[in-house]
Amino acid sequence: MATATVAKPQAKQPGKGSRRISLPVLLLIIAGVLVLTSIVRLISGADGITSTGQMSTALRLAVPIGLAGLGGLWAERAGVVNIGLEGMMILGTWFGAWAGYQWGPWTGVVFGIIGGALGAVLHAIATVTFNVNHIVSGVALNILALGLTRYLSKFTFEDAPQGSSKQSPPIDSLGSFDIPGLSSWLETLNGKHWFLVSDIAGLVGGLVTNLSPLTVIAVALVPLTWWVLWRTAFGLRLRSCGENPVAAESLGVNVYKYKYLAVIISGGFAGLGGAFLSIVASNVYLDGQTAGRGYIGLAAMIFGNWMPGGLALGAGLFGYTDSLNLRGGTTNVHALLLLLALVLVAAAAYQVWRKKYVSAAISLVISVVMFVWYANTDEVPRQLVTAAPYVVTLLVLSFSAQRLRMPKADGLPYRKGQGK
Incomplete structure (x- = not known):
């Protein structure tokens, strides 16, 4: 006698049934938020919420968050959770300030990247080689980086002119620039406080006013990351390590190598974000300077659904709310x-x-x-x-x-x- 078999219902995977927002819908949502913001500005009289200065400050504050998020994206696309982004940023702030004070700001930027990458090497050794729990390794790295930089500051900055155990001497500026003609025109248009037009002018004006060269580089890294990870063979192999490393290995991919590369690149991005804080955002190293931006960068990456474009929107949102503290x-x-x-x-x-x-x-x-x-x-x-x-x-x-x-x-x- 044949027995009927009943198919067991399969558990729904997280996110499997959810629909990804298409680009036209996303643009429509952004336009709707802009319209509502303009209405609120007219009702409340708070013209500062869409001013050129507010948007410029928001961009400057969004950059380190976005760089930390890009670091998390590279690591997690290869299958390594990087809670240690905060610690790598801390190393980037200290190394960037230390080298920048002695040899100039661009050297500081390079050393900031190296500092973050060194922290990433420790995280990669622990997680990839020894299979230590990724969360435990990341938290340990954050604690280690915080203690190490405080210890080193006592020997490097305490006896320096205008320095202390919690602050480095001032670092030379990388300089800033505006886009000639466009910046002043947009600022004038923003100052007229017209409905929607002035708000768009303030938003765009903030993106082209008082720019640091490092800001331009950081923004360019977002589409570059998308191109490398989604349009090159290297990116395909790296992402395969985060989706199914066993299948990737069966196709000849050296999974260990790609995980190490991804985590080290991740640390470099976080270190660059730290160097941005100490060289561009404030021109000094300060104890506790990152203020949790590594964690917020990780949140921006999750908000962006592990995609560079969504990550950039998340970083912009968090940078804008952070800018409210200053203006x-x-x-x-x-x-x-x-x-x-x-x-x-x-x-x-x-x-x-x-x-x-x-x-x-x-x-x-x-x-x-x-x-x-x-x-x-x-x-x-x-x-x-x-x-x-x-x-x-x-x-x-x-x-x-x-x-x-x-x-x-x-x-x-x-x-x-x-x-x-």
């Missing part, structure tokens, strides 16, 4: 309460269209709270402004979690020949 923070963040309320109303309408009534109700309730908060206050507490980048990090990761699709072998131990 009229309490007033601008108060205006953004209204923006958040309007965005939540739009989100609720979309959820109703998708027949997700519970989610829509929650969005509307939070939106009402934001409206009431905005209407009954003139500014927000300074502590909220300081915490804004970290709050945004948590919110973004919470809302984007359903669309994530990490490399399948990310963080998994690998031994040569384990598929035999």
Whole structure:
């Protein structure tokens, strides 16, 4: 007698059922946010939220976050989780300042990359060769880098002119430049405070005003990373190590070599981000200078779904919220309460269209709270402004979690020949 077999339901893989946002939809969302931002600016009178200066500051603050995120992208596409980005950035800040003070800023940039890469070598040895848990290795590296740089600073900066055990002497500037004609025209247009036009002028103006040469290099690394990882044979082999290292090995790929290369390149990117902080952003090394930007860079990478373009958007978002600390923070963040309320109303309408009534109700309730908060206050507490980048990090990761699709072998131990 034949027995009927019932197929067992397969567990749904995280992110497998989620739809990736297409480019036209993404551009439509960005345009919608710009329109809402312009409306909020007109209602609140907070012209600073889209000023050229605000956007220029946001770009400068987004660069180290984006570089750390690119570092995480390279490592995790090869299957190595890199929680140690913060430690590699710390090494980059110290090495960059140490060499930059003695031999000039460009030498400092090179040494910052080397410092981050040295930390990455330790992480690669632990995770790739000895199969140490990736999280444990990364956290250990962060602690080691913090203690090492504090120890070294006592011997290198304490007796130097204008230096101390927690701060390096000033470092020469790399210089900055504007795009002739375009920068001043966009700034003038932004100053007219027209609906939408002035906001777009402020956004674009921030991208072409007061630029450091290192900022241009950092921005160019985003499309370069995409081209190398998705359009070259080298990138294909590297990504195969993060998806299925056993299959990659069966096709002749030296998995160990590619994992080592990916992690070292990852450290170089993080070290470059650290050097940017100590040479461009502040022109001195300061104890605790990274302030968690390595972790925020990792969050930007996750928000971007392990893709360079999404990572750049995430870094820009976090850089913008961070910039509120420096330019009229309490007033601008108060205006953004209204923006958040309007965005939540739009989100609720979309959820109703998708027949997700519970989610829509929650969005509307939070939106009402934001409206009431905005209407009954003139500014927000300074502590909220300081915490804004970290709050945004948590919110973004919470809302984007359903669309994530990490490399399948990310963080998994690998031994040569384990598929035999």
